[in-house]
Amino acid sequence: xxxxxxxxFTSPCELHIGIADKTLSDAVAHTIYKNAKRLxxxxxxxxxxxxxxxxxxxxxxxxxVSNELAxxxxxxxxxxxxxxxxxxxxxAGTLKEASFSSTLQEYNKKIDKLLPFASxxxxxxNANEVTFSNNFTKIDLGGLVKEYAVDESILMLxxxxxxxxxxxxxxxLSAYGTFNSSLWCVGVQNPxxxxxxxxxVTLSENALCTSGHSKRFYQIERERKSHIISTxxxxxxxxxxxxxxATDAGVWSTALLVNPKLIPPSHIKIVxxxx
Numbered sequence: 001x002x003x004x005x006x007x008x009f010t011s012p013c014e015l016h017i018g019i020a021d022k023t024l025s026d027a028v029a030h031t032i033y034k035n036a037k038r039l040x041x042x043x044x045x046x047x048x049x050x051x052x053x054x055x056x057x058x059x060x061x062x063x064x065v066s067n068e069l070a071x072x073x074x075x076x077x078x079x080x081x082x083x084x085x086x087x088x089x090x091x092a093g094t095l096k097e098a099s100f101s102s103t104l105q106e107y108n109k110k111i112d113k114l115l116p117f118a119s120x121x122x123x124x125x126n127a128n129e130v131t132f133s134n135n136f137t138k139i140d141l142g143g144l145v146k147e148y149a150v151d152e153s154i155l156m157l158x159x160x161x162x163x164x165x166x167x168x169x170x171x172x173l174s175a176y177g178t179f180n181s182s183l184w185c186v187g188v189q190n191p192x193x194x195x196x197x198x199x200x201v202t203l204s205e206n207a208l209c210t211s212g213h214s215k216r217f218y219q220i221e222r223e224r225k226s227h228i229i230s231t232x233x234x235x236x237x238x239x240x241x242x243x244x245x246a247t248d249a250g251v252w253s254t255a256l257l258v259n260p261k262l263i264p265p266s267h268i269k270i271v272x273x274x275x
Contacts, residue, residue, distance in 0.1 A: 077120055
């Protein structure tokens with residue numbers, strides 16, 4: 001078993017690769033790293049050279065985008081429909097401007113101004129052509145691209161002939177095969193006591209994703225604002241779910257954090273939640 005760590009998507013990432021050939025292990029690990037950095041650079045919200053930045057800072061509301069970005073937007077709109085709007089790439093993207101406010105008064109004023117435009121209903125896509133109904137709606141793929149990168153990494157590992165592996169990108173995990181002849185066992189961290197696990201989850205050919213408000217946030221005056229921007233009151237402070245892919249599990253963990261009344265599909269399992 002070979003272990004690698006690096007940073008991507010502003011998160012610590014790690015690979016556990018079960019293969020006897022270190023040369024092959026190093027090669028596939030490097031390919032995974034390059035792909036993760038590519039996705040980060042292409043779709044980073046604040047990266048001025050990214051495709052996403054260009055789309056959000058458009059001069060016209062009808063834009064032709066790459067095949068990959070079109071797939072991300074189509075997939076996001078699909079999940080928006082399946083989660084009754086709880087997973088919405090336009091909410092975080094549009095309201096993110098308010099996070100730069102220096103006072104709560106300024107923050108609330110910006111929220112009030114942007115809220116009517118913070119909805120995927122303002123986005124239409126036909127093949128590679130994306131149309132916005134206004135100049136204000138922006139999109140943030142932060143809840144999708146990292147998880148997609150995990151799933152792509154698993155495919156790369158399988159295609160390279162690796163029989164057992166675990167991929168962890170900032171707490172979004174997927175695993176297959178075994179570790180020391182047992183299923184992979186991972187802990188869900190206590191957000192209040194980082195050295196403590198709230199529970200342990202076994203993984204085999206599936207993914208575990210956790211969404212929460214505790215680790216990534218910004219502060220305006222005395223109020224802490226979560227990186228998960230929602231127009232609904234908070235209920236869970238953290239929720240962990242398993243699913244067949246990291247993309248699926250990641251979307252549903254975010255959606256359930258936003259709207260705990262949602263009933264997830266049968267292939268999504270809530271393994272732990274913190275109020």
